[in-house]
Amino acid sequence: MITTVPAPSRVHAAELFRLGSVGLRTRRLxxxxxxxxxxxxxxxxxxxxxxxxxxxxxLLAQLDQLGTNLLTVTPGNTFLGESATLPHEAPATxxxxxxxxxxxxxxxxxxxxxxxxDQVPVSNTNGIILRWADLSLLATLxxxxxxxxxxxxxxxxxxxxxxxxxxAQRLGIVxxxxxxxxxxxxxWYTVVGLLRSMPLAPEIDRxxxxxxxxxxxxxxxxxxxxxxxxxxxxxxxxLPAAANPEHPEQVNVSRPSDALAARAAxxxxxxxxxxxxxxxxxxxxxxxxxxxxxISVLERRSEIGLRRALGATRLLVGVQFLSESxxxxxxxGAGGVxxxxxxxxxxAQVNALPAVVPAVAVGGGLGAxxxxxxxxxxxxxxxxxxxxxxxALRTV
Amino acid sequence: MNVLELVDVVKRYPGDPPVExxxxxxxxxxxxxxxxxxxxxxxxxxxxxxxxxxLDTASEGTVRIAGFDTSxxxxxxxxxxxxRRIGFVFQQFFLLDGxxxxxxxxxxxxxxxxxxxxxxxxxxxxxxxxxxGHRLRHVPAQxxxxxxxxxxxxxxxxxxxxxxxxxxxxGNLDSASGASLLGLLHELHAEGATIAVITHDREVAAAxxxxxxxxxxxxxxxxxx
Numbered sequence: 024m025i026t027t028v029p030a031p032s033r034v035h036a037a038e039l040f041r042l043g044s045v046g047l048r049t050r051r052l053x054x055x056x057x058x059x060x061x062x063x064x065x066x067x068x069x070x071x072x073x074x075x076x077x078x079x080x081x082l083l084a085q086l087d088q089l090g091t092n093l094l095t096v097t098p099g100n101t102f103l104g105e106s107a108t109l110p111h112e113a114p115a116t117x118x119x120x121x122x123x124x125x126x127x128x129x130x131x132x133x134x135x136x137x138x139x140x141d142q143v144p145v146s147n148t149n150g151i152i153l154r155w156a157d158l159s160l161l162a163t164l165x166x167x168x169x170x171x172x173x174x175x176x177x178x179x180x181x182x183x184x185x186x187x188x189x190x191a192q193r194l195g196i197v198x199x200x201x202x203x204x205x206x207x208x209x210x211w212y213t214v215v216g217l218l219r220s221m222p223l224a225p226e227i228d229r230x231x232x233x234x235x236x237x238x239x240x241x242x243x244x245x246x247x248x249x250x251x252x253x254x255x256x257x258x259x260x261x262l263p264a265a266a267n268p269e270h271p272e273q274v275n276v277s278r279p280s281d282a283l284a285a286r287a288a289x290x291x292x293x294x295x296x297x298x299x300x301x302x303x304x305x306x307x308x309x310x311x312x313x314x315x316x317x318i319s320v321l322e323r324r325s326e327i328g329l330r331r332a333l334g335a336t337r338l339l340v341g342v343q344f345l346s347e348s349x350x351x352x353x354x355x356g357a358g359g360v361x362x363x364x365x366x367x368x369x370x371a372q373v374n375a376l377p378a379v380v381p382a383v384a385v386g387g388g389l390g391a392x393x394x395x396x397x398x399x400x401x402x403x404x405x406x407x408x409x410x411x412x413x414x415a416l417r418t419v
Numbered sequence: 420m421n422v423l424e425l426v427d428v429v430k431r432y433p434g435d436p437p438v439e440x441x442x443x444x445x446x447x448x449x450x451x452x453x454x455x456x457x458x459x460x461x462x463x464x465x466x467x468x469x470x471x472x473x474l475d476t477a478s479e480g481t482v483r484i485a486g487f488d489t490s491x492x493x494x495x496x497x498x499x500x501x502x503r504r505i506g507f508v509f510q511q512f513f514l515l516d517g518x519x520x521x522x523x524x525x526x527x528x529x530x531x532x533x534x535x536x537x538x539x540x541x542x543x544x545x546x547x548x549x550x551x552g553h554r555l556r557h558v559p560a561q562x563x564x565x566x567x568x569x570x571x572x573x574x575x576x577x578x579x580x581x582x583x584x585x586x587x588x589x590g591n592l593d594s595a596s597g598a599s600l601l602g603l604l605h606e607l608h609a610e611g612a613t614i615a616v617i618t619h620d621r622e623v624a625a626a627x628x629x630x631x632x633x634x635x636x637x638x639x640x641x642x643x644x
Contacts, residue, residue, distance in 0.1 A: 028487060028496050029503040032530040041535075049517030329513040332474060333574075334502020334530035336495050412474040416509070 032334045043346030046319055047354075054351060057308075057315040061355030061395060062362060064305025065388040069363025070370075071297040072384035077367060077376045079287040084377070086287075089165065089223050091280040092124075092255045096246040096266050099275045107273035111242050113266040114157075120265055122254040127163040128243030129156040129232070135208035137184075137231040139194050143206070149193040153207060154230045155238035156185075163247045164224050171199045171216035179234020184212040187228040188220035207231065223279040302391075308355065309395035316348050316403035320410075327407055328415030341408030348400025349393060356392025360385050421483070422582050422613050423448040423471055428480035430466050430636075440466040442636040443480070448582065448615060453608040454643075455624035456617045458633035465586070467633065468617045472505050472584045473497045485581050502530040506575030510587035512567045514559040520546065520570050521555040527577035538577075545573040549603060565596030572603060576612065583607070583614045589623060601626060 034042065047054040096117065098107040110116075118126040137151045160166075161173045174185055184207060186196060196203055196214060203214040212233065221227050224247070246266065250258035259278065263271035320327070327340055335343075364380045371378035423446070430441040440463045448454060458464040469475035470482060473489055476497075482489045485504055489497060501507075506527065514523045525535070525542035533541075546552055549569040559567055568588060575583050585604065589597030601623060608614050616627060624630045632640040 028492065029499045030532075031495055032498045032502040033532040034530060035532055035534050038529075038535070045515065045517060049515075325511065325513055326515060329509075329515075330529075331498070332472065332501060332507045332509075332513075333526060334498050334500075336498040336530075338495075339498075339530065413469045416469075416474070416513075 032336050032339065034339060039342065039346050040350070042343045043350045045343075046323065046347050047351060050319075053315060054354075057311045058351050058355035058358065060308030060311035061305060061352050061392050062308070062359035064301055064303075064308045064395075065356050065359025065392055066362035066366065067304050067359075068298055068301035068391070069360050069380065069384045069388045070366040071294055071301055072387075073363060073367025073378070073380040074370050075294040076379040076381050076384075077371045078374075080379045081376045082283060082287040085222060086280055086283050089280065089283070090249075090252065091278065091284075092250045092252045093164070093223050093279055094248040094250055094255070094259055094262060095224075095277050095279060096248060096262055097275045097277070098244060099273045101270075101273055107267075107270065108242050109244065109246065109274070110267050110269075114243060114246050116268070117246060117248055117262065117265045120258065120261065122251040122258045123248055124251060125159065125163040125249035126246060127157040127160040128246045129154045129160055129227075129230075130238075130240055130242065130244040131230070132238055132240060136206075137190070137194070138206040141206045141209070149190075150229060151190050151193060152226070152230045154227075154232050155235045155240050156232040157235065160227075160232070160247065161218070163249050164221055164227065165249075166221045166224070166227070167219050169217045169219045171214070173216055173218075174232065174234050178215050180236045181234075182207070182210060182212040182237060183215045183233065185216040185218060185232045186214060187218050187230045187232070189225075189228040190231050191217045205231070207233070222283060305391060305395055309352070309399045312348055312351055312355075312396060313399035313402065315351075316344060316400055317406070319347075320344065320403045320407045323407075324410065324415045327410050328412050328417075331412035331415065337408040340410075341404040344404035344407045345397070345400045348403065349396040352392045352396025352399065353389070356389045356396075359392065360388045363388065420450055420486075421447045422450050422452075422485060423615075424481070424483040425471070425477075426481040426483075428470060428477045428482060430463075430470060430475070431478040440636055441470070441477070444633075444636070444638055445480075446631065446638060446641075448613060450581070450613055451608075451611055452629060453605070453612075453614045453627050454616070454629035454631055455627040456615060456631045456633060457619065457621060457624040459619055462633045463636040464617050464619075464633050466636075468584055468586050468615075471582075471615065472507060473500050498530070503578060504581045506578065506580035506583040508568070508571050508575045508583065508585035508588045510590040512559070512564075512571045512591070514567055514570055516559055518558070519555065520551060520557050520559065520562070523559065523570050524573040524577055527574040531578060542573065542577050545577040546570070548576075549573045563596070564592050565600060568592060568596070568600055569603065572600075572607075576607060581613060583612055585614065585616045587618055587620075588616060589618075589620065597623075 098109045101107045114126045114128045132153045135153045136145055136148050137153050158174055204211045259276055262276045263274035266274045367380050368378045425444055425446045428441055428444045432438045456464050470477055484500055521539055521542055524546050525538040528538040549572055551569055589600055604614055618624055630642045631638055
C-alpha cells in the first residue's frame with residue numbers, strides 16, 4: 024500500500040511570539056526578575072553613554088561658544104635650558120600679523136602675595152598669583168565681569184585690583200556691595216571687579232590682576248592672541264617668529280581649546296571603563312536568564328513531552344525555548360533602555376545639561392540584549408529539543 | 420484497513436544486561452476499532468503505547484501507521500505523523516495552566532500550521548462535543564478532574580486523528596467521573612473513531628469490544644484471536 028507521509032509539522036508564523044510568551048505569562052514574577060538582570064546591565068550602559076554624551080555635548084557647545092581661535096604665546100627655554108623671556112615688543116609685532124584680531128599681554132609678578140588682610144600670614148598665598156594685565160585682556164579672552172568693572176585707563180594707574188573667579192572664592196569675596204580691599208604685597212588695593220570663570224584661561228581665574236602702570240613691570244610672560252577663525256593653524260605656525268624674530272625656537276604657542284577638546288575625549292576613556300562595568304552587569308543578567316531557562320526546561324518536562332506528542336519537532340521545541348529567552352532579554356533590554364534614558368534625563372536636568380541619548384546606545388542596548396538572550400537561550404533550547412518524548416512524559 | 424500494524428516488535432533498552440520491554444509484539448488495529456491493552460505495571464504496556472504513538476522507535480520489527488513504515492522516518496516526519504494522525508490522552512491530563520480551556524483544546528492543532536482563529540473554531544466544536552461548551556473561558560485549575568480529562572479528549576480529537584491512544588485515561592479520576600469518561604470514549608468510538616485504551620484496570624478493559632492482554636513484553640491473549 025502506498026501512502027504519502029503527512030504534511031510536516033509547522034506553526035503559523037505569528038505563532039512563534041505566542042509560543043515564546045507562554046512560559047513568561049505563566050511565570051510572571053520570575054520572568055520579570057530575570058529580565059531585570061538584563062535591564063540593569065543595559066540601563067547602566069545606556070545611562071553611561073547618555074550621561075557622557077550629554078556632558079560632552081555640553082563641553083562641545085561650550086567650545087563652540089568660546090571659540091577655538093584663542094592662542095597663547097609663552098616663553099620657552101633657551102638653548103642652554105634656561106628660561107627664556109619674550110621680547111618687550113612681542114605683543115606689538117604679533118599684532119602686525121594680518122590674521123590676528125586681538126593681542127593682549129600679561130605677566131605674573133613674583134614674590135608678591137595677595138591676602139584678604141594684612142593679618143593673614145604671608146606664607147598663606149592660597150595659590151593666588153598677582154599679574155599685571157593689558158586693558159584689552161578681557162576683550163581678547165572674551166571674558167566677562169561678574170561684579171564691579173574691568174580695569175580702565177584710570178584705575179590701572181591706581182592700587183586697584185580685579186580678581187579672577189577662583190581668586191575671589193579663595194579670598195571669600197562674593198560681591199562688591201561694600202568697598203572691599205585686599206592686601207597686595209603689604210599695600211591695600213581696592214577690589215574694583217570680579218571676573219567670571221574663563222574656561223580657556225584657567226590661569227586668569229587664579230590671578231589677581233592689576234594695571235601695567237602700577238606694576239611697573241617689563242616683558243610679558245603670556246600673550247593671548249585671537250586669530251582669524253579661518254586661519255588659526257597658519258597663525259599658530261608663524262607666531263613664534265612674530266613674537267621673537269631672533270629666537271623663534273624660544274617661544275611656545277598653544278591653543279587652550281585643545282585642552283577642552285582633550286577633556287571631552289578624556290571623558291570617553293572613563294566611558295569605556297563604565298561601559299565595561301555595564302557589560303559585566305549585562306553578562307550577569309545573561310547568566311541569570313540562562314539559569315532561569317535551564318530551570319524552566321527541567322520544570323516543564325511534561326509540557327515538552329506533551330508538545331512532542333502533539334506533533335512538535337525537536338526544532339520547534341528548541342525554537343520555542345529560544346524565542347522565550349530572546350523575548351525575555353528583549354523585554355529586559357527595552358526596560359533597560361527606558362531606565363537608562365530616564366537616568367540620563369534626570370542627570371541632565373540636575374546638571375543643567377542638554378539630555379542626549381545617542382541612537383547607538385539605544386540600538387546597541389537592544390542589540391546587546393538580543394545577543395545575550397540568544398546565547399543564554401541556546402543551551403537550554405538545545406536541551407529541551409534533545410529531551411526524548413518518552414522521558415519527558417514519564418511522571419516524576 | 421489497518422490503522423496500525425506492529426510486526427514482531429522488540430524494544431530493548433541498553434544496559435547491562437539489556438532490558439527487553441517488548442519481546443516480539445504483533446498487533447493490528449483496524450479502522451473504527453476500539454480496543455483495550457491490559458497489563459500489570461511493568462508488563463511493557465507503556466512502552467507499547469509509546470511505540471504505537473511514534474514517541475519511541477522499535478529496536479526490531481516493523482511499525483506501520485496508516486500504511487507507512489515508521490522505521491524509515493526521521494524526527495520531522497514522525498512528528499508530522501503525531502501532529503496529523505494520532506491523538507493522545509494521558510493519565511495526568513497534561514493541560515497547560517496558563518491557557519484557557521479553549522486554547523488547550525486548540526493545542527491539538529497547534530503544529531498543523533492553521534491560524535489561531537481556525538484552531539479555536541474547531542476546538543470550540545470539539546469542546547461542545549465533550550460537553551464543555553460552557554467552560555471555554557475557564558482555566559484548567561477551575562475544572563474538576565473529569566472535566567480536565569474531557570478537555571484532553573477534545574484536544575486529542577480536534578484534528579480528527581486516525582488513532583486515539585489513551586493511557587490510563589481514568590487513572591486519576593474517581594469511579595463516577597471515570598465511568599462517564601469511558602462513556603464518552605465509547606460514544607466517540609460509535610461515531611467512528613479508532614481508540615486504543617491502555618489500562619491495568621480489568622473493568623475498564625471488560626467494557627471494550629476487544630481486549631489485548633500483555634505480560635512480560637508479550638501479548639498473551641487477544642479477544643480478536
